[in-house]
Amino acid sequence: MKIAVLVNSFPKISETFILDQIIEMIERGHHVEIFARNKTDEEVVHEEIQEYNLLSNTHYPNIPQNKIRRILSAGKTFAVNFPYRPRRVIESLRIGKYGRDALSLRMLHYSQSFKENDFDVLYCHFGPNGNLGSLLKQTGTNARVITVFHGYGIRLGIENGPGMYDEAFKHSDLLLANSKSTIDKLIKMGADPDSIIFHSIGVNINEFYPRKDGVNGNDTDKVIVTTVARLAEIKGHEYAIQAISEIIDRNIDPEIEYRIVGGGPKRSELEQLVCELNIENSVLFTGQVDRSTVQSHLKETDLFLLSSLDEGLGIVLLEAQASGIPVIATNVGGIPDAVNQNESAILVPPKKPMLLADELEFLCNNPDQWIDMGNKGREYIKNNFNSNDLNDKLERVLKGNTRQ
Structure with missing residues (x-):
């Protein structure tokens, strides 16, 4: 197959799920x-970008x-x-369909920039980018259009109000949703339920190493609590x-x-x-890092927050559970799908730091539970988010076989 991947930015350090696919x-x-809307200027890039020479097959519009x-x-x-692609040129300027992208002339x-x-x-x-794929499909591209929705796109659609993704909904051959929460939100936004397939992102479980006998890889007596997320x-x-x-x-x-x-x-x-709370001796900001870091x-982590x-x-x-780490997280969006709730993970409502603290204290005082929670989490990922199984499914979907 010849596959065109349309993304917002590339390469982007936080979007390993796109890189992996x-x-x-x-x-x-x-x-x-x-085909990326923007070229990032991040100082850190994943080594696979160079290993697979991906930038040689990456196209950017000169805007x-x-x-x-x-x-x-x-x-x-x-x-x-205009003499060669009149329909595409005119379609790209339709503000009623493409909103700010058309008004700003970015569309x-x-x-x-899409020549093939x-x-x-x-x-x-x-x-x-589903809207962009829709435009290309309407103006001469014969390829199937598959639009993938993640949290960012859903939030953007809610912020901009009804109709933002009408073109993507109408002209995509399939919509892929990464969680049940995303499916529910897509339907509320006007997507046809029959056009949606639940397809999550997975992890290669062999790249993550579970704790052995309840012992992590750090050489301190401290409990290491880790968060991995964009700031x-x-x-x-x-x-x-x-x-x-x-x-x-x-204490x-x-x-x-x-x-x-x-x-x-x-x-x-x-x-x-952190300084105002006078805890700077207990908190480390690592900055942007690649996946190996x-x-x-994660190898050194006791609890993931x-x-x-x-x-x-x-x-x-997914990565934390694949590493055999107990999880404390907020009960929002697709997180209940991502974890084995009350087995490998404890969920609390958002914006409740005291509840987070209570659960942290409980697990700190009960380290005997870490190994069992970690094993259950790793098994949950192996059975539900194994990247090899999910990429088999994705390949079938890309080829046009949507049978589950």
Whole structure:
């Protein structure tokens, strides 16, 4: 198969699930090209980007950020492409269909950067790229269009109000949803239930190592609590930090060390909160790291903490359970699907740092439960989120076989 993968940004350190699917399809002999709206300038990239030479097959639209230059560039793009693709050019300017993407002239640039018409499938991550795939399908591309919805796309659709994804809903051959929560939200937004398939992201369980005899890989007497997440508002890090502060105030034994793995726009604000709570000696901000460093931190972790305000699924929860780590998380979005609730994970309502602290204290005082919770979590991932099984299913879907 020839597969065009449409994404927002590439490469992006936090979107390992997209990278993993691309690599898996390449490993299975398919030709994959990546069409990204934006090129990231992140300092850290995953080593697989270079190993598979992915940037050589990645296409970016040349869109000026300056509005005047963008208008001038759009005029040139219109003049050059209208004689050859008049339908696509006109369609890309329809504000009623494509909203801000059309009004800003970005859709014109996006659509014209897509030169190939012989792909078998357009695999569109996130709703806005489903709209782009819809435009391409309506204006000459014969490929099947499959749109994948994750938490970000759902939140964006809710924020922008009804109708944002009408084109993707109407013209996608299939909609893939990463959790039952996502399915429910898609239906509320107007998607045809019969067009939706539940298809989650998985992990390669062999890349994660369970604790042995209840002992982690760190060489301290401290309880290592870890969060892996981008430092963004939606992740609710301040509530986890407040919970850690409360645990420290309770003087539990052994001592807590809290690691926040990831980078993002809220780092300085969160560091300030840590200082205000006077717990800077117990909290480590690692910054942005690659997947091998994440795995190293998980090897050393006793308890995994995630205080998100919303999640489409939460792949970090899959990775933590694959590593045999007990989980404390918030009961939001697709998280109940991602964990084996009350077996490998304890869930609490969002924005409740005292409840997070209570559960942390319980597990800190009962380390004998860690190994059992960890084993149940790893088994849950093996049975429900094994990437090899899920990629078998994805390959069938991409080929047009939607039988489950």
